[in-house]
Structure formats: C-alpha cells, structure tokens
Amino acid sequence: MNGSAAPTIRADALTKRFGDFVAVSDVSFEIRAGEIWGFLGPNGAGKSTTIRMLCGVLSPTSGSAEVLGFDVARDPEEVKLRIGYMAQGSSLWNDLSVQEHLRFYAGLFGLAGTKREDAISHWLKRLDLYGQRARLAGTLSGGYRKRLALACTLLHEPQMVFLDEPTSGVDPLSRREFWDIIVALAEAGTTVLVTTHYLDEAEHCNDLALIYDGKIVASGTPESLKRDARNGITAEILSPDTVRVLDAIETQPFVASAGLYGSALHVCIRERDGLDRLSQFLQEHAIPVDSIAQVTPSLEDVFASLVGKR
C-alpha cells in the first residue's frame, strides 16, 4: 500500500440487520496504516458484527467497506490474503496439537519449507508456546489457547489484524505481554483493530471508537475523548459513606452519571457550574464528604457519561 494517504480501512455507513434487530447502524470510520484502533462497547453493542463485516464473514445489509484498498464485497479473496482475524470465541480444534494448528494455517496461507518452519518457531517462542508445541489444543489452559489463536492469526504476517477481545480470560501478566506484541506489530507497520472490555487497555490505542446500541457514540484519541467538552466536568468525591452519596446524587438532574472508581466516587456533571451545585446539594442534605475535586476523567468516566445520557 502506498503510504499514509490511503486509509487501511474505510467503513462507509455499514449497517447490519438480523430480521427486525439492528445490530450495527450506519457505522462509518477510517483507520490509518500502522495505527492501533480500539473498538469499545458493552457486549452486544455491535463490535463483533462490525469486525465480521470488515473481514468478509458477514455481508452488510447496506453500506460498504474498503480494507487495504480492496472493497470487501467485491474482492473478498484479496482482503482475506492480507488480513489476520482472531475471533472472540474459541476457534481451535481440540484434537490437533499446537504445532499442527500452525502448520495448518501456514498451509492455508501458502507458507512452505524453511519460511514456514521459521515463522512457526518464531511465534512459538514469541508467545511462549514452544514448550507446549506437542500438546493438543483441547488440553491447553484458557491463556495458552488465546496465545495459540493469536499465533495462528499472526503467522502469515498480515498487513491488517483484527483482534476481537484478545485478552479476555487472560491473566494480567499475559495481558501485558499481549499488548507488548500488539504495540510492536503497530510499530512494524501493521494496522491493528482491537476490541476490549478493559478500559485500561484502551489507553494503548492511538484512536478509539465507542459503540453503543449499534451506533458509534464517540471517537477520537483517548486524550481528546477525555478532554471532550461534551463530557462536562468530572468530580471525584471522597466520603466515609460513598454508597450513601451515590444513592443521593444519582437521580439528580445535573448528574450525567455516577459510579464507584476505586474507593472514590466519580460523578460526571453536565453543566459548567455543576461542581458548585453538587457541593451545595451535599451540604443541604448533610451528607458527610471529605473532599470534592475536579479531576481528569478516565475512559471509564467518558464511557459511563456517554452511555448514561442515553
């Protein structure tokens, strides 16, 4: 592909209906080459459906998508040769060994001879699977299954990688390892689309899109999302009785959303003068509070406020 001008992915008004249910509605975005693009949203929001349309597994009800310069509907074969896809659920044969899986995918992508063996041993070592290479996939633990699935996805050096919740069910240490690999891939020029439930992981992304109810409700860099004026003010309240505070303020009209954040309470307020109104409210109701301060919102706050508004 020719440099930075053409985006790696261009989704144009993608829509998918299953009967009366609209899974994805009018979704458009662009992903630049070498970017880590995070796709966030609750279960059933439409993340996986969107990815499956981009990979050519599902055909969109309307709209179109271009991946690596090819129209997914018109040239699915060209797209499939150049992408890697790691599905959310299990996608391994329990009766094949780790090595047999890799040989199989090598064969599907036309890797042979030393090229094949080099690629296989590279990913076996990189994902710490070398000691497990003779084990059947059915006997592997959840974390190792994810490692194997990732190895199968990356074996043929795809230019574009779709990772659908690669770290779900993976222990924290391995999660960090996975993200090291993802970051390294992007640095080497591979474009990565990744979905995650963990908002701390989203901080690794260059760009984010939040999807809710099949629609993209916000997008931008993690920083810009947090800065976004629409989110109003985020206040952090420390109190000996956070639950009581939460109960009291949750239903107030000036509160967009409120939730526990560690031992503190994070409150998103819509109006500019919201902070004053909040302290006033708490004083009036004689709710004990240690401190109220404006803080930079976390992605969780952004997410909660966006979804809470609806």
Next chain:
Amino acid sequence: MNWGRVWTIAAKEFTQFFRDHRTVGATVLMPILQVILYGYLSSDIKHQPTIAWDLSQTAESRQFLDALTNSQYFSITFRAQSMRDVVRHIDDGQALAGIVIPPDYATLLHRKQQPQVMVAVDASDATAAQTALSVAEAVGTNISHTLQIQQLRLQGANIPRIGVDVRARAWYNPGLRQEVFIVPGVLALVMQFTMTFLSMSTIVRERELGTLEQLIVSPIRSSELMLGKMIPIMTIGYINVTMILLFAVFWFGVPVAGSVVFLYLTVFVFFFTTVGLGTFVSTIAKTYIQAIQLIQFFLLPSMLLSGFIFPVDAMPKVMQWLAYLVPLTYFLAIVRGIIIKGVGIDYLWPQVLMLLAFGMVVFTTAVLRFRKRID
C-alpha cells in the same frame, strides 16, 4: 483451485480422523460387524425344528417322516405323545412345525384310500412358513405318485415314463445360498451409511467448534475446502469397500463374478449421492446431533425401499415408485449385478445413468448450499 490448500485441509482431516480412535474403530468395525451379522442371519430357512406325533408307528409312516427329513427343510427334533405336546412345543417356540400322522395311516394306504396327515407350521414368520408348507405339500404329492405307480405296476400295468421333467437350474447362485444375495447388499448399505455419516460432520462440526469462521476468513475457497474434506472420506469409503469384498470372498466364499474395477468406478458414482447428501444435511443442521436426527429420515426408508430386504418387484406399485426415487435402489442393483451375475456396463448402464443423475442433482445442491454457508 489451489492444490496446496486442498491438501492442507485433507491432511488435517486425516490427522483428526486417525486421532479419534472411536471413529476409526466405528468406521472399520461397523462394516465387518454388519457383513457378519447379515451374512449369518440371512442363512436359509432350512432344518426347521419339527415335532412329530406318529400315531401309526409303521414302516409307511416312518417313510413319510424320512421323506420330510430328507428334504432338509425339516428336522424332527421332538416326538410327541399327545396333541397337547404338539401345541405346547409350537406355542413356546421350540418347534416351528408339527406333524401328526393318524393311527390308520398305513391301514388306509393298504386299502387304497387317502389317509390325512396334518402339517401345522408357526406362521408368525410368513416367509418361513410358506417355504415349509410348500415343501411338505411337495413331499406328500411325491409319495402319493410313487405309491400310485407302484400299485399300478403291481396290477401288471406297463407304465411309460411320461410327464414333464422340470430341470430347475439356479443361475448365478447354484447353491441357492442366501449370503450370496445378502453380502453384496451389505456392501451397498454400509457405503451409504459410512459416507453420509462422515460427510455429515464436514460443516456442522466446524461450526460447533467456532473454527468455521476462521476458515471463512482464510483465503481458502469453498471448492477447495469441500474437496479437501471429501478426499479423506472417499479414501475411507474405498478402504471399506475393499474390506467388505475381502470378507465376502475369503470368509463367506461369495465370489466376485464381475469386474472389480467397474465396481470401484460405480462406487465413485455413488459417492456423489452419499457425500452430497451428508454435506447437504451438514449445511442445514445447526448441531451434529440435529444432523444425525435429520439423516435418519432418509437412511431408514431408503434401506427398506431399496430392495435390500424386500424385492422391489414384489412391492405394491406405489412403493415401487418410491423405491425408484431412492438412489440406493440403483446402486444395490449395480453391486448385485456385478458381484453375483458378473454383468458389466452393457447391462447396467440404465442403473448407472440413474445413479449419476441422482448424484449430480444431490451433489450440485450440496455444493450450492455449501458455498452459500461459506462465502
């Protein structure tokens, strides 16, 4: 068509097949078990256990019983002392036939009158009963004729040897052995069963595992995937055919009268129907269990209608039409034609053509469904 990818799929299927010892066992043992079971169970309706109540106790009555024994269809295993004995033995199934010879049997014969002999058979199994009754009647008629001729000769008559001399010949199966008929049928039956069952898991298993999605996202085309899955299935099919043939020849002594090469070619034609059917079911079923339930709707009626047990020509007209809608009917006729009669394409071309037609329709439908599920 990228043969590297076809082979990649085929190699994976082989590995998985041989790794699952239960499947290997079932696929290898099932045909052998069926050949042995059908081969032995189908033995002739000979030597039926029989109870005789001989009230005459004369040389003449013994002659009659000997004639029945000599026919090989009856073996007199019990002697009754009363009618109750006879009824009880047939009731509890120890005897399948009862013979009652009246006390005046010999006396009546000497007076040139007709004594009556009672032959009662357990007709729960109509076919066996039919055979027993015909044989008993024939034995009776035979004895009557002999006695009549003896009598006339004694009276000084010069009796010329006239009458029709029926020289019956059992072609293709001179020994009239049931297994010669049944074992080739088992070959056809096992082929249909194994091939549909193996191909039934092609799509539905991958879908259940979640691996189908990975395959769809890979560059493999549906034709390559389908071919890669079919090659191991057909190989196993040919191994099965060979095993059954070896068993037929060396165990049951059923010779293959016709061309084995032609037989293997027609097996290939039959693959289109069986593999097509299995694949088709695989594309509509959501789970493997569901696929098994679906296929039963087809497999059982097709076995009953095909002529494997009941001859198609003897069926009521409507059943015959149904039988001709079952591909197994044609394959069965072909297999029996080749193995038993030793005929070739010059006689069997109508059946081969019909089988090919069925195969094309079923297979094309399956490929289209397969492609729709994959692409």
